[in-house]
Amino acid sequence: MRSGKIRGIPSGATSGRDEEVGCRDRGPRPVQRNRLKPYPYQGFWCILPLPDRTLRSCHPSQGATAVVERFRPIRFSRAGVRGLQVSATLSINDRVKELWAAGQNVYHLAFGESRFPVHPKIADALCRNVQKRCYLPAAGIPELRKAIAEHYGRVFDLDVAPDQVVTGPGSKSLIFATLQCLGEEIIIPQPSWVTYAPQVHLLGKPITWVPTYPESHYLVETDALQVALQESHHDMGNPEVLILNNPGNPTGTMRSPEQNQPLADFCREQELMVISDEIYARTAFTDIPFVSFGKYYPEGTVVMGGLSKDLSLGGWRFGVAVVPPTKGGRALATALTNIASNVWSCVAAPVQYAALVAYSGDSEVEEYVKLCARMHSIRTRYLYDLMVQLGVQCVEPSGAFYIFPCFDQWRDALHARGIHNDKELALHLLEKYEIAALPGSAFHAVRNFCLRISSSCIDLATDDQADALVAAFRDDPDPKRFIRNHHPRLQKVAERFGEFIEELKR
Ligand SMILES: Cc1ncc(COP(=O)(O)O)c(C=O)c1O
Numbered sequence: 001m002r003s004g005k006i007r008g009i010p011s012g013a014t015s016g017r018d019e020e021v022g023c024r025d026r027g028p029r030p031v032q033r034n035r036l037k038p039y040p041y042q043g044f045w046c047i048l049p050l051p052d053r054t055l056r057s058c059h060p061s062q063g064a065t066a067v068v069e070r071f072r073p074i075r076f077s078r079a080g081v082r083g084l085q086v087s088a089t090l091s092i093n094d095r096v097k098e099l100w101a102a103g104q105n106v107y108h109l110a111f112g113e114s115r116f117p118v119h120p121k122i123a124d125a126l127c128r129n130v131q132k133r134c135y136l137p138a139a140g141i142p143e144l145r146k147a148i149a150e151h152y153g154r155v156f157d158l159d160v161a162p163d164q165v166v167t168g169p170g171s172k173s174l175i176f177a178t179l180q181c182l183g184e185e186i187i188i189p190q191p192s193w194v195t196y197a198p199q200v201h202l203l204g205k206p207i208t209w210v211p212t213y214p215e216s217h218y219l220v221e222t223d224a225l226q227v228a229l230q231e232s233h234h235d236m237g238n239p240e241v242l243i244l245n246n247p248g249n250p251t252g253t254m255r256s257p258e259q260n261q262p263l264a265d266f267c268r269e270q271e272l273m274v275i276s277d278e279i280y281a282r283t284a285f286t287d288i289p290f291v292s293f294g295k296y297y298p299e300g301t302v303v304m305g306g307l308s309k310d311l312s313l314g315g316w317r318f319g320v321a322v323v324p325p326t327k328g329g330r331a332l333a334t335a336l337t338n339i340a341s342n343v344w345s346c347v348a349a350p351v352q353y354a355a356l357v358a359y360s361g362d363s364e365v366e367e368y369v370k371l372c373a374r375m376h377s378i379r380t381r382y383l384y385d386l387m388v389q390l391g392v393q394c395v396e397p398s399g400a401f402y403i404f405p406c407f408d409q410w411r412d413a414l415h416a417r418g419i420h421n422d423k424e425l426a427l428h429l430l431e432k433y434e435i436a437a438l439p440g441s442a443f444h445a446v447r448n449f450c451l452r453i454s455s456s457c458i459d460l461a462t463d464d465q466a467d468a469l470v471a472a473f474r475d476d477p478d479p480k481r482f483i484r485n486h487h488p489r490l491q492k493v494a495e496r497f498g499e500f501i502e503e504l505k506r
Pocket of ligand 1: 112169170171172173193245248249277279305306307308314317318319
């Protein structure tokens, strides 16, 4: 502090905070105001601590008495965070919790989190392995990779070897790592899960959008893909990777085997790699069986899965990537493992041992997965039937726990109420009807006035409620009685939506 200049900051350039800067021997000195402009990042002013050396130069042993100025603006990299927003789904969840904490009622239909209890055998495995605290192999322990490979054979009829399996902390991280490894330009359907586009942006890769439509159940069609590819080639692009999500978030729709084959043929012809996000595979609830895209295009498909949805273990962060059974696929597994070892090291050790039970084929665990899928299906279908009754356009869901209704037919009535887009519609529903839903634009929907509505959290706010709901369903699996006797808030949601549609008709 001898020269009145703090090391690392130009003279007089401090944070602009009213902090006292001084030395014991000289007494307090006047506050110095910042002459460096704080760096605007998404409307926020960002400041960060200076490196250690600044603190050392002001260490109390050298005479500093008060809090010493030690902030300066962050300089964000161009490639990394610019334009990145917090995940729409996570931020609405936080907002709803805030509103609840403030004593407000909100019907939470905005978050896609399966909330049924942890299966006792899996919970027990986690507890038994709590002392496992060493780093484990980056791709996962060998016995787990073997169990997962066998699981994919048993459940999805895929021929998978253990070295095709890479585990990670949630499929989100593995999708990101795979996007990092593959292709320079990525094709993403519209609408699609909120996270794909931000991940591709983070990697600084361009996106080619391929629109999907309610008439074709929001499924990617080869014609639309062909057009998107042509346009992209015309712009000098060369998309090499397509992301598919089946069953899909936000629409809940699912590709049938007949729809998979032509798309697989097209991808093979165009030499497109496919990242097939099948995290909702075991929540499918139609008569049509779920078939993995890897079955149709094994040499070009990376299948993504995990435990977050079918076993309600989102917070445990466990995901799986199954790479193609080819030389290239093995090279991808190595690349993913290298990323894993340099970024997250490995999945938490106790979680890996618990996952061993989840993937073991244990009959009780398998029965539980099916039970949960049935409960999700009843809750989701209730909302879908409600939309149909109210005359709202909505494509029938076949899996996951989402519906994607569109209120476009009331465009004029909405405009008359000052509602011009889906964000305003979501806000109106929250403020006037206490319903939290996500705007379709968060999923890059092509149409206006769509909402993503999730059935996953309602009437499942606490662990006790989750336990009670499972017990009740085991006792009496009749869908009507399950809703009528155990879903008071879901029934309220029906009332509130009814009032909203009445409002629009007035
Ligand atoms: C389509 C889709 N993929 C992946 C994920 C992420 O799952 P995980 O918990 O495995 O990261 C989600 C979670 O909401 C999702 O909706």
